[in-house]
Amino acid sequence: MPGAPAAGEMLQQLINAIVFGSVLTLFALGLSLAWGTLDVLNLAHGAVFIFAGYLTYELTRQGALSFVPALIVSMVGAGAATVALEVLAFRFIRTRFANKRQAELSMLVASIGGAIIIDQVVSNETGATTFGPPSSIFKVREYHLTGSAGITNIQILIVVVAVLAAVGLDQWVRRSRQGRAVRAVAYDPVTSGLLGVNVSFVAISTMFVAGALAGLAGVLLAVNLRAEEVAVGQDYLLTAFAILIVGGVGSVRGAVLAAYLIAIAETAVVAYGPTQWRDGIAFLLILLVLLVRPQGLFAKAQFQRA
Amino acid sequence: MFSSRRLRWPGGALALLVMAVTIAACGSSKPSTTKTTSTVSSTSSSVAASATSSTESAGTIPVTFVGDETGLVAFVGKEVLKGMEVAVKRANASGELHGKKIVLSVMDTASNVSTATVKMSDAVKSNAVAVFGPLLSNEALATAPIAERGKVVDIETEAEVGGLLQIGKYIYRLTPSEFLYYPLTVDHLAKLGVKHVNLVYASDNPTLTEESTKLLPEWTKKLGISIGTSVGIPSTTTEFSSIVTKLETGKPEAIGVNMIGPAIASIASALRTSGYKGTIFCDQSATAGSLKPGGSAANGIIYGVLYSPEMSFPSSKEFTKLYEESFPGEKPQGYDATGYDAMTAFADAIAKSGSDTREGVLKGMQELTVAGSFDGGSGPLKFTGPEHREVSGPGALVEWKEGAEHMLVQGTPGLESQPLKAQ
Numbered sequence: 001m002p003g004a005p006a007a008g009e010m011l012q013q014l015i016n017a018i019v020f021g022s023v024l025t026l027f028a029l030g031l032s033l034a035w036g037t038l039d040v041l042n043l044a045h046g047a048v049f050i051f052a053g054y055l056t057y058e059l060t061r062q063g064a065l066s067f068v069p070a071l072i073v074s075m076v077g078a079g080a081a082t083v084a085l086e087v088l089a090f091r092f093i094r095t096r097f098a099n100k101r102q103a104e105l106s107m108l109v110a111s112i113g114g115a116i117i118i119d120q121v122v123s124n125e126t127g128a129t130t131f132g133p134p135s136s137i138f139k140v141r142e143y144h145l146t147g148s149a150g151i152t153n154i155q156i157l158i159v160v161v162a163v164l165a166a167v168g169l170d171q172w173v174r175r176s177r178q179g180r181a182v183r184a185v186a187y188d189p190v191t192s193g194l195l196g197v198n199v200s201f202v203a204i205s206t207m208f209v210a211g212a213l214a215g216l217a218g219v220l221l222a223v224n225l226r227a228e229e230v231a232v233g234q235d236y237l238l239t240a241f242a243i244l245i246v247g248g249v250g251s252v253r254g255a256v257l258a259a260y261l262i263a264i265a266e267t268a269v270v271a272y273g274p275t276q277w278r279d280g281i282a283f284l285l286i287l288l289v290l291l292v293r294p295q296g297l298f299a300k301a302q303f304q305r306a
Numbered sequence: 307m308f309s310s311r312r313l314r315w316p317g318g319a320l321a322l323l324v325m326a327v328t329i330a331a332c333g334s335s336k337p338s339t340t341k342t343t344s345t346v347s348s349t350s351s352s353v354a355a356s357a358t359s360s361t362e363s364a365g366t367i368p369v370t371f372v373g374d375e376t377g378l379v380a381f382v383g384k385e386v387l388k389g390m391e392v393a394v395k396r397a398n399a400s401g402e403l404h405g406k407k408i409v410l411s412v413m414d415t416a417s418n419v420s421t422a423t424v425k426m427s428d429a430v431k432s433n434a435v436a437v438f439g440p441l442l443s444n445e446a447l448a449t450a451p452i453a454e455r456g457k458v459v460d461i462e463t464e465a466e467v468g469g470l471l472q473i474g475k476y477i478y479r480l481t482p483s484e485f486l487y488y489p490l491t492v493d494h495l496a497k498l499g500v501k502h503v504n505l506v507y508a509s510d511n512p513t514l515t516e517e518s519t520k521l522l523p524e525w526t527k528k529l530g531i532s533i534g535t536s537v538g539i540p541s542t543t544t545e546f547s548s549i550v551t552k553l554e555t556g557k558p559e560a561i562g563v564n565m566i567g568p569a570i571a572s573i574a575s576a577l578r579t580s581g582y583k584g585t586i587f588c589d590q591s592a593t594a595g596s597l598k599p600g601g602s603a604a605n606g607i608i609y610g611v612l613y614s615p616e617m618s619f620p621s622s623k624e625f626t627k628l629y630e631e632s633f634p635g636e637k638p639q640g641y642d643a644t645g646y647d648a649m650t651a652f653a654d655a656i657a658k659s660g661s662d663t664r665e666g667v668l669k670g671m672q673e674l675t676v677a678g679s680f681d682g683g684s685g686p687l688k689f690t691g692p693e694h695r696e697v698s699g700p701g702a703l704v705e706w707k708e709g710a711e712h713m714l715v716q717g718t719p720g721l722e723s724q725p726l727k728a729q
Contacts, residue, residue: 009551016547023545129381130568132599140579148554152579155547225544226575227568227599231378235542270548275537276509 008147013271014264015145019155021263022162023221027236028243028255029169030213034082036250037186037206039100040090040107042082044114045240046233047122048211052078052218053132053228054122060137067137071219078215079208085114086207091200094189119230132227140223154224161220165213170252182206186250242282246289248296257298261285366409367662369652370434372425372449374441377417381595382441382641386463387412389638389645389683390438392628397653406662408653415440419448430456436667438648443467443512450477459667461652463644466513471695478671479696480651481644482687484590486723487610487701488517489525490715491587493726494608494703496529498585500559503531506549506573507564509538514564514589522562528726534558541566550576560585563607567591570607571600578603590640597706607706608714613643613684614702616713625683637710638683647682647697654680679720686719698722 027049034040055074059065065073089110097103142150173179184192185202193199217236222228242262247254265281289297371390374383390410398407413429415422422440426449429437436459440446446465453460454474462470462479471477495503503526507518515538523533534556537549550573553561563573563586570592577586586607597604615626615637625646629638655670656662658677675694679686687697700717701724717724 009555012551013548016545016551019547020545123376123380127381127384128376128378130571130596130599132568132571135575135601135603140575142579142581150580221544225546225568225572226601226603227571227596229568231542232544232568235544266545267548270537270539271552275539275549275552278543279540 008149009271011146011149013267015149015151015155017264017267018260019158020267021260022159023217024236024239024243024259024263025162025166025256026158026213026217026220028240028259029165029252030210031240032244032247032250032252032255033169033206033213034210035244037182038090038203039104040207041104041111042085042210043108043111043237044082044085044118045210045214046237047115047118048078048081048233049214049218049236050228050230050233051081051118051122052215053222054126056219056222057131057133058125060133067223070133070137071216074219075212075215078218079212081118082207082211082214083204085111086204089114090207091203123230128230130227130229132225133222135226138223154220158220158224161216165216166252166256169213173252178202178205239282242286245286246297248298251296251298254296254298365406367403367406367656368409368411368432368434369436369438370411370413370429370432371438372413372415372422372429373439374417374445375412375414377415379417379441382464385639385641386439386441386645388633389629389642389647390649392625392632392642393646393649393653395632396628397649402657403653403662404660408649415445417442417445419445422449423452426452430458434458435662435664436461436652439463441465446470450474453477458664459671461648463648464641471692475693475695476668477695478651480648480687482612482684482697482699482701484513484610484612485517485521486698487612487717488521489724489726490701490703490717491608491610492522492525492529492531493724494715495531495560495585495587496726498560500531500585502556502558503533503560503562504535504553504556504558505533505562505564506537506539506553507562508541508566508569510540510542511566514566517589518562518564525726541569543569546573546576549573550580553577554580554582558584560587563588565589565591567596568599570596571598571604574600574607575603592706598709604706605708608703610701611704611711612640612699612701613638614704614711614713614716617685617702617716619681619685619700619719621681622683622685643683647684647687650682651680688720688722690722700724
């Protein structure tokens with residue numbers, strides 16, 4: 001049947017897009033959370049993402065830890081690194097700059113500094129070369145579907161974890177007491193503080209969750225890719241900006257939908273178009289959205305915040 | 307081999323810009339940091355205020371490696387330096403330098419063009435009689451004119467960019483282009499009976515793009531191998547599933563992965579996980595240990611290399627032995643050999659001219675090129691190209707197996723490029 005291979009290939013590319021969208025979702029959720037609630041455009045998010053992959057590599061290469069404990073420790077490590085940035089830099093900037101724009105710009109620059117430091121640490125420890133956790137920590141197996149299409153167990157895990165993380169974060173921000181505090185701080189930190197919200201704690205816990213989400217994505221990607229280098233995090237950061245702008249800053253649901261939209265668009269270009277234009281897709285979408293709906297496709301107003 | 311990779315994110319670009327401005331400012335106001343390598347005399351050459359020296363120095367021959375010891379290609383720079391250190395040790399012990407000893411200093415470019423130009427200027431102002439590096443093509447293009455204007459021989463390694471040697475007579479490139487021994491890989495594919503290959507390559511890397519879109523199609527055509535899908539992707543790509551699916555279309559007997567960095571192991575792993583059983587071949591970028599993370603999925607990957615510890619040439623065996631003595635427990639790799647080759651040629655030039663002034667080094671290098679070849683760690687290297695200021699080498703074809711390279715074929719020395727024997 002001549003059409004069968006094409007159908008199988010199409011299904012495979014759809015699966016590829018869903019897996020890619022799931023990685024982007026995990027990556028973008030943390031960035032969106034920090035930006036949407038604390039106005040921190042954390043350019044160190046990509047470095048934290050790779051830092052988690054590096055931690056897993058270090059924790060597993062001598063057989064010290066198995067996959068799940070290494071994942072948890074790496075997520076905590078990534079969260080701690082982000083909290084360190086909040087405590088050492090962002091918090092001071094927030095309190096010292098009355099002008100919001102100045103504060104945002106200063107935090108942007110501070111996060112670049114954080115990214116350089118984290119990248120340099122990883123680079124020094126890995127000899128600035130390729131690294132990845134040993135294949136023995138997670139035996140990757142492929143399950144054949146129809147035709148030539150298949151999906152691996154790590155890909156299934158990525159999709160499931162991304163969906164759970166997105167739903168969990170959405171519900172946490174919308175329904176939990178802590179989530180309401182996050183939204184209140186996002187809306188007006190000064191008034192929130194006057195009303196009894198511990199703004200400092202909210203900021204630290206939010207940054208920890210953002211970092212841990214980057215860590216979760218970083219570890220799963222490291223296992224899926226098998227090999228990483230420091231620059232990998234920066235590439236995801238670029239696509240994540242597109243996701244946030246297309247989805248609407250601070251909108252969890254928007255970020256998820258935008259992540260899958262961009263993943264499908266980029267995969268389609270690779271599969272059926274000029275492959276080298278893949279990265280251009282994200283920027284084209286940014287441009288279109290900025291022209292047509294500057295607040296993002298899924299933001300109902302300037303302030304949606306989850 | 308290296309071309310500059312594009313900046314990957316706005317933050318990185320901003321950070322690099324800030325760093326470049328800072329470094330440039332520092333470079334203009336205070337002396338640069340210079341490190342003298344541990345294998346040589348502690349009488350370090352100072353960059354500070356020493357004027358350009360054309361007089362022979364007493365007892366020592368100062369040279370500087372303006373190299374990438376940190377930054378994007380630090381993993382290469384560190385190996386090149388180790389190779390140089392081995393060659394310095396050998397030359398100093400041999401007595402061929404008329405009783406003098408080479409003192410090697412290092413200036414770190416941090417894989418940054420601005421830093422590299424500052425460091426090259428410092429090196430030219432110093433009493434160094436020759437400079438080596440830097441490694442990235444864009445760094446080399448920016449710094450070679452400084453060496454040329456300073457009338458100091460600059461021996462490049464790794465930077466394969468076109469136009470480099472046209473900058474002037476003081477510029478040499480002593481790392482053979484991979485284009486010269488890539489045919490060994492294609493020849494082997496033909497011998498395996500491969501008739502149809504698909505290919506992915508880094509479209510933002512000029513060397514890999516030329517190799518993949520121009521040379522490889524010519525070579526494969528001569529051997530009756532057709533290239534089906536040829537996919538160019540940015541070297542920064544991190545999502546490979548869709549590309550792997552595309553590479554498997556048409557069930558090719560071999561798939562080429564002319565990428566750099568972690569992409570090679572990631573694509574190979576994805577191919578093997580999806581059940582691909584054909585041959586995977588790639589560019590020599592795989593030598594930088596980038597296959598290790600691939601584990602067993604990387605077994606069987608073949609690629610051409612400049613140097614293999616299994617080479618049978620006497621000079622290669624000597625290099626391997628000296629390296630293992632200098633760095634116990636370590637196996638030399640191609641980048642070590644390029645550093646060794648560059649420094650060996652320099653020592654041979656001093657021996658030939660009998661002078662260790664800058665003019666003497668140039669004269670010695672010119673005499674060496676007239677001789678036609680010299681014996682390096684990579685085997686007999688033949689001078690070729692414009693004014694014979696670059697070299698060709700035999701190279702070898704290796705297979706990655708259980709975490710190590712194993713030589714399959716050794717190239718033939720003395721040729722401009724390796725022939726396609728299977729045609």
